[in-house]
Amino acid sequence: PAPPDRPDLYPGVSSTYFHDEVGPGSKLLSKSPRGQFFLDPNRVNPVVLLSAGVGLTPLVSMLNAIVEVGSDRPVWFIHGSRNSSEHALGAQVRSVGQENSNVQIHIRYSRPLSGDQTGRDYDEKGYVDIELVKRLVPRPDLDFYLCGPTPFMKSLFTGLLEWGVSESHIHYEFFGPASALQERAKVAPAKRKAEISQCCQDLEVNFIKSGVKANWNPSFESILDLAEANGLSPDYSCRSGICHTCLCKLEEGEVEYVLEPLEPPEAGSVLICCSKPKTPLVIAV
Numbered sequence: 001p002a003p004p005d006r007p008d009l010y011p012g013v014s015s016t017y018f019h020d021e022v023g024p025g026s027k028l029l030s031k032s033p034r035g036q037f038f039l040d041p042n043r044v045n046p047v048v049l050l051s052a053g054v055g056l057t058p059l060v061s062m063l064n065a066i067v068e069v070g071s072d073r074p075v076w077f078i079h080g081s082r083n084s085s086e087h088a089l090g091a092q093v094r095s096v097g098q099e100n101s102n103v104q105i106h107i108r109y110s111r112p113l114s115g116d117q118t119g120r121d122y123d124e125k126g127y128v129d130i131e132l133v134k135r136l137v138p139r140p141d142l143d144f145y146l147c148g149p150t151p152f153m154k155s156l157f158t159g160l161l162e163w164g165v166s167e168s169h170i171h172y173e174f175f176g177p178a179s180a181l182q183e184r185a186k187v188a189p190a191k192r193k194a195e196i197s198q199c200c201q202d203l204e205v206n207f208i209k210s211g212v213k214a215n216w217n218p219s220f221e222s223i224l225d226l227a228e229a230n231g232l233s234p235d236y237s238c239r240s241g242i243c244h245t246c247l248c249k250l251e252e253g254e255v256e257y258v259l260e261p262l263e264p265p266e267a268g269s270v271l272i273c274c275s276k277p278k279t280p281l282v283i284a285v
């Protein structure tokens, strides 16, 4: 159904279908997992798993994967929720912490209910912020994994960079447009701007709405990557051809996909997160 506070909205198509039509015995076609937000449970480096709200789901999978292989790598699992009524998987995560001495769990509730107990449901009142992370985690040269609402992502991403965490050690997934990226642009210089060479003069990409022209270089992973290195901030979310957030109008030219989209875009448009130029391009960015 539509959200209780917005009955005017159309009910969610996928979730409604799953609730109403799918059950034990249903057969579903599925694609294999994709994307860049994953953790190798067999590595030994310490990891910090930071989440808020329902963003904890991939991080609980990472936590489970680490303990299931019997790893003793240090893990900090730090999560923020409003209170126990919105805190998924709390008891399960707490028991993982109790059974594994290498795993530290810390839960914050922003608005605990009167029946919520510290030590059982949560550890402290408040939001997960960089000051908490700096207090619980000994040093910044670790691997950090983030997932949660955009304000949480922006504040933690910026805070971690300012604390001295290398950008290559911050792994994240967020849902929605690229506001976290825009924040990143203010904090960290564009990654490969200095690497743009003269090697591909004939593959110019004209981002026509922004008035920016850039030459393609094989060091870029995608047209989105090229746009970002040239100071642009197109919207994106999954960066792996799933969500279509990065869909743009292709005014001229041809692209090829470095990663096949889950659903191909309509003719005349392009998913810039997973494509590169085949010919000079004019794109409505």
Ligand code: FES
Residues within 6 Å of the ligand: 235, 236, 237, 238, 239, 240, 241, 242, 243, 244, 245, 246, 247, 271, 272, 273, 274
């Ligand atoms: S960002 Fe999701 S398809 Fe491009």
